[in-house]
Amino acid sequence: MTWTHPIAAKWPAEFPERLQLYSLPTPNGVKASIALEELGLPYEPHLVSFETNDQLSPEFLSLNPNNKIPAILDPDGPGGKPLVLWESGAILIYLAEKTGKLLSRDPAQRYETLQWLMWQMGGLGPMFGQLGFFHKFAGKEFEDKRPRDRYVNESRRLLGVLDKHLKGRQWLVGDAYGIADIAIFPWVRNLIGFYEAGDLVAWGSYPEVARVLDVFLARPAVQRGLNIPARG
Template sequence: MIDLYTWNTPNGRKISVALEEIGLPYRVKPVDITKNQQFDPHFLSFSPNNRIPAIIDAEGPGGQPISVFESGAILLYLAEKTGRFLPRDLRARVPVLEWLMWQMGGFGPMPGQVHHFLMQPEGPARDYGLKRYHAETQRLYGVLDRRLAGRDYVATDGEPSIADFAILGWAWRHDRHQVPFDALPNVAAWYERMMARPATAKGFEVALS
């Protein structure tokens, strides 16, 4: 059994989606970041960066418990554990790793800054921050749209990969990023395709209270 420490954020939803898609049994352990529960000493003992999500797998390598923090590391762990959604062939694996790192390094931090500045009082600092980070977020959506031209999934053929789960967690917030899909037909089609998957949809509906 896997304990998933999470909250209703893009990074948290990546993992509930992946667990539903993979079909591993798990229990949700809500960490209410609006109440600073991410600073609880127990949580910090296995998630030292005080960020959700994190997991504890009671049946880790060698049958011994293991904890994993950072959403990208969790996705890689789950894929390696089960042999699902990450090709074993190195040539086929490389694009999945590339697009997973693309999400972790850009398509997450940049929209996250848009979220931050949208909540700030109106003024020059807010305007500058929004202009800078919204432009970069739009650029990243454009990169994704070009990548998805003629493709069903971001990095693999036939079925999605952990890269799709990672990117979808943030595309789920596209309205909040103020990035409509009108000019992103390939992203729009991919998003609809992913959300039509029953396991993916269930991952976004996991109760957190």
């Protein structure tokens, strides 16, 4: 299968017949790599380095004008035609529907899964990301701690919502592991790991979240996906 796209000028495909992933192992980026590992789809990962501003290169912008990762190019998209797709939530839905896995075909369970996916994209991810900025990065130099505390308090609230929901459940939607779990738990891991914000959010107050996070991180596909694409 052949395809042409300006992205290949910077990231040439060794296996052009495979789905192409352009990403970085961040909480949003690993959503795609974990899903691909779980689904067993053949794919070729390409590292988009923020250190060299790859995301602002003309080649990457030709794929995603919003200059964010992850993005994919599937040479075998709908109707057998190449498909370019960006936004991690959209990619998760597409991969699930392409394979018939990780997203229930039962309408009620499907929409419950999409509900939690949207909750992560609109709430948990942005709030955790802002907390990380104000706690670990440039924001930590600000004397006024009200912005940080705003995101701390909202992150605590969201963790409380998640903890309450997970009580008595194996995964977000009953016993069915799916794209909502893949969307949410990399962000939880990042909050208490890379952002070092466990004390700020009173991590010990969320035993159900901690329980499911441990099970999530024990999955072999998750362990692989968390390090894809490999950093140079």
